[in-house]
Amino acid sequence: MDKIWLIIQREYLTRVRKKSFLVISLLAPLLLAGASIAIAKLNTGSGPDIVAVHDESGLRLAEHLADTEDITFVPAAPGSLAAAQQAFLKAKPKPAALLDFPASFTLDSTGGVQVLANGSLPLKRREIIRKAVNKALGELKMARSGLTQAVIDKMQARVDLAAIDLTQQGGRRNDVGTTTGIAYVLSILVYLFIFVYGVQVMRGVSEEKSSRIMEVMISSVKPFQLMMGKILGIAGVVLTQFALWLVLSWGITTVVMPLLLKADKPVAAATVTTTQTVDNQQATVDKPAVSAAAPVTDAVVAPRPGQPFSVWSALDGLPIGSIIGGFLFFFLGGYLLYSAMFAAIGSAVDDQTDAQQFMFPVTIPLILSYVVSINVIINGDPNGPLAFWLSMIPLTSPIAMVMRLPFGVPTWQLVLSGTLLIAGFVGTTWVAARIYRVGILMYGKKVTYKELSKWMFYKG
């Protein structure tokens, strides 16, 4: 036990002391923050778009265009289209588009309407604008056909009822959006970290082999100790990295970003990206007092009509405890399971290039579980039978279960999946250790699968 601790220490310290570790630990949250600020500044899509309406038809269409959640219509600068265009380009905050009704436009001849925008207007936006225009035209036509304003209002009221329904659904969809976002982010983190650090384990093993330190080492310690020491040491590195990112992201999102984005608070609220959602969510748990006092939150806690839902309030309904606990557990379980396989690969080959053929069958379940999970869980039913099985099989459960966590998973399923995962990595580690023990002393031999399977049955 003493020895494995020494090995863990070495594996941990040599990696944590590397400059690249420090750089990644510091840079990643900064890049993240930078990216989200950039997105906030650039992408007005997350707030309602302002569409300037230039109307030469004399129908005063701008007044009839109803604002939606996504788009606010404002009258453009009066005058010719060219003048309106000039004003449009100079206006602040920048409108997303300029909607132009030409002088020839009448209720009966509706040709010539155009939308001008910098670059191309997203299809969805165009569709919303089109619908708003159609609706306004419909109203105008109804008025022309002799319906009194009262009748129209009455009909309108019915539409409003439907609209309330829609809004509610929209609200729920927003909620689902956050949940989905968290599911995405958590599972991609699990996927990435298992992959990146599993490969590090493999590389570490094959380095020990190619630098010929292996035999010296295993005359002092058991191969199993050497393998587990490396795997656990690197697990420590991952957890340290997580912790650093959490602290840094929390610091950046609650202290630095609000200062940078003070000018346009609502945007700031909208830009706390999903990636930070994870971190922030942890931050809220860790430091509820501080984040509540942070300027970002008060701008955000009470969602205003027309504002997108805030991540903070959206998180309220989520099983945060089980998400965090589950994430850590399933990440570690998955990491242990896969890195044991990666260690076995590293031990079996003489150099990195030979590793490719063996990496393939290991990475396939990892990639598949990510891709399939997205389709089954996020785009399908998070509690369906396929989702259930994906989150039970130890090879896929680290990703699938983490993806299901934000949607809420019954406790018995968590326990069962956790138990299976533990059994899975104990089994994998046992097999991997048997391959490892033979592989580390095997030089200059082209290894085949048949060979590997033989190694498993070698005696001491």
Added chain:
Amino acid sequence: MQNPASRPILEARDVRKHYAAHTALDGVSLAVPEQSIFGLLGPNGAGKTSLIRIITQITGADSGEILFRGEKLNASHIGQIGYLPEERGLYKKMKVGEQLLYLAQLRGLPRAEATQRIKHWLDRLELKPWAQKNVEDLSKGMQQKVQFIATVLHQPKLIILDEPFSGFDPINANLIKDEILQLRQDGATIIFSTHRMESVEELCDNIALINRARKVLDGPVSQIKNQFKTSTYEVEGQGKLLVMHPDFEVIEQKARENDHFYARIQLHAGTTPNDLLRFLIGQVQVDAFREQIPSINEIFIRRVRETMPETLLELPVS
């Protein structure tokens, strides 16, 4: 130097090891006397490394037993054994001092004591200025010194060196040779696996020759040499040598300038060197007369040939 009466520090009894396709050790028994240098010889693939890996507990034997000072070999002996494998290396990105400390701690040496000894050894092998350097910044010779230090740092009672001189330049090889002798002086026993015979004659007290998974010869070096003597004498002298005698036979004769000659003459059974000398004195002027003692290399090759008659031999030329 060796004390034949002392009990062996290491004993192997009928050790067998089979791999899937071949037999690495087929009932090998040997005893390594305490405080001696023991040469474990054999051609490549003979089973030397397999035996060493069993002694260092990297692998286990299929059957047979290994006794360390009379006790069945177990994990508690790891700290008393130092091993320098043939395939050896170091962590390239680790500092020399840290690396030695790590390896010593893994062998069970307490940190403080290890630090002390590392200092001593780095001083002794003139590596002190390099203690804080990464291993990859060291020359190959220096790295080998570091490896040697790592092997002996925990003051093992039994030191196993597998081809210790391969890759060493002559200066470092000599340095290590002296250190090996010093270690024996200080009470350690050294098992020395090699197929380079010249270093064996210089250093070893005892040898065991392994070929094709079996021990084919062992014993004290002097005794083995005696055993393989062929009663051949080398003669240098002046005059006309003409041997027509039932008791002697000339194996080789070379004429040299100024009427000098060199000859190798074998005695037939029952003849003494004095008989030959008397015969020679009557015929020529004898300048030199000495018994031809086979080198370990010759014995090695002879023994290996004898035990491997049917195959083409790939012997190390040394």
